[in-house]
Every structure is written in structure tokens, then in C-alpha cells.
Amino acid sequence: MIVEQTQLEGCFIISPKVFLDDRGYFFESFNRETFKHHTGVSVDFVQDNQSKSSKGVLRGLHFQTGDFQQAKLVTVISGSVLDVSVDIRPNSPTFGKHFSIVLNETNKKQLFIPRGFAHGFLVLEDDTIFSYKCDNYYNKSAERGIIYNDHTLNIDWHFKTENLILSEKDTNLPTFESLFA
Numbered sequence: 001m002i003v004e005q006t007q008l009e010g011c012f013i014i015s016p017k018v019f020l021d022d023r024g025y026f027f028e029s030f031n032r033e034t035f036k037h038h039t040g041v042s043v044d045f046v047q048d049n050q051s052k053s054s055k056g057v058l059r060g061l062h063f064q065t066g067d068f069q070q071a072k073l074v075t076v077i078s079g080s081v082l083d084v085s086v087d088i089r090p091n092s093p094t095f096g097k098h099f100s101i102v103l104n105e106t107n108k109k110q111l112f113i114p115r116g117f118a119h120g121f122l123v124l125e126d127d128t129i130f131s132y133k134c135d136n137y138y139n140k141s142a143e144r145g146i147i148y149n150d151h152t153l154n155i156d157w158h159f160k161t162e163n164l165i166l167s168e169k170d171t172n173l174p175t176f177e178s179l180f181a
Contacts, residue, residue: 001014001015001016001017001028001031001034001035001038002014002015002017003015003035003038003039006099006101007094007097007099008085008087008094008097008098008099008117009087009092009093009094010041010112010114011085011087011099011111011112011113011114011117012038012039012041012111012112013101013109013110013111014035014038014073014109014110014111014112015107015108015109015110016028016029016108016110018108027108029075029110030045030073030133032044035112039112041071041112041114043071043073043112043135044135045073045133045134045135046134046135046136046137047133047134047136047137047138048131048132048133048134049131049132049133049134049138050077050129050130050131050132051129051130052127052128052129052130053123053128053130054123054126054127054128054165055123055124055125055126055128056122056123056159056163056164056165057122057123057164057165057166058120058121058122058123058148058157058159058164058165058166058170059120059121059123059167059170060084060118060119060120060121060145060148060170061084061086061118061119061120061145061146061147061148061150061173062118062119062120062143062144062145063088063117063118063119063143063144063145063146064136064138064139064142064143064144065142065144066142067142068136068137068138068139068142069115069116069136069142070115070134070135070136070138071112071113071114071115071134071135071136072112072113072119072132072133072134072135073110073111073112073113073132073133074103074110074111074113074119074121074130074131074132075103075108075109075110075111075130075131075132076103076104076105076128076129076130076131077105077129077130077131078105078127078128078129079104079105079123079124079125079126079127079128079129079130080102080103080104080105080123080124080125080128081102081103081104081121081122081123081124081128081130082100082101082102082121082122082124082157082158082159083100083101083102083103083111083119083120083121084098084099084100084119084120084121084122084155084157085098085099085100085111085113085117085118085119086098086117086118086119086146086153086155086176087116087117088116088117088118088146088176088179088180089116089117090180092116095180096152096153096176096180098153098155100155100156102124103121104124104125115135115136118145118146120148122157122158122159122164144179145169145170145173145174146173146174146175146176146179147170147171147173147174147175148164148166148170148173149161150175150176150177151175152175152176152177153176
């Protein structure tokens, strides 16, 4: 496994070693000890989630608050996404900064997103299957979000706004400034 620190402290790109042959491929998608060795982070995942979406679906930017914050390890099983994480830790030197990466079934990259981050993704291909592990259980009362087109964050989704498919909930999320000013 190759682990790269992003410009956001604690947020890592993980590229697995893939073994290919005429039958297909094999790779280890997660090993807690190897992950800890490369990142210094000890994490125990307790919940796995999966979604299937059409091209143009944007999910996010979501996060959990308080005791229900979640670290996530995200990947794409089939298809492709533009994955975005935003540092919302007020005492962090990268507070309010974001990182984006294309995750797809070909590159098999994963992104580790620590607690204290908002997260979202834009689906780039039909029938994309997105998977993520969480180190804490989902709690509806702790769920929060930031509007995807927030002017302070200025995220370039590389997609025409009129072609986005959003849930009603995601179109009504507050701005970064209203949450953290």
C-alpha cells in the first residue's frame, strides 16, 4: 500500500497494491496494522455504508457533530466520483480548506477522512457504487451539512450546475460562514 498525506492534516490517499492475472485482480482493501504503521492513526471501523448513484448526483457536504463525529475510509467499487473533503476543525491550520480527488474502479484509490471534516462526492458515471467505512455510528440528531456551492469554500466540482442532481435536504444546507463565523 502507498499512503500519501494530502495538504489537509490527517487526510490520506491510499493506493493498494493490486495483484493482476488472467483471472482478474486481488487487493487488500484494509489492514488496521498496516494502516496504523503508514499513517500513525489507530482506527476501529464500526459501520460500512454503500450507495449507488447516477451520473450527476451530488451527495454532501455532510458531517456529524459532537460525540458522533466520524472518520471515514471511502472508495469506489464501480464507476467514478469526484470526492471532496473539507477541514472544519476550527483550530486546524487548514480550517476551511478542501481537498478533492477522483476515485474510481480503475485507480482503486481510497481516501481516509478524519473526524472534523465535512465530506461529499459528485458521481461522474452512471451506476456508480460508492463505499465507505465509518469509525462511529450514524446519529440523525448529530447530522449537519454545508451547501455544496458555498462561496467561501469555492469548490470546483468540474460539472455544470444545471446538470446536478441533489436531494431536497442537500439544496437547503447552510453556508460555511453561517456555521463557523
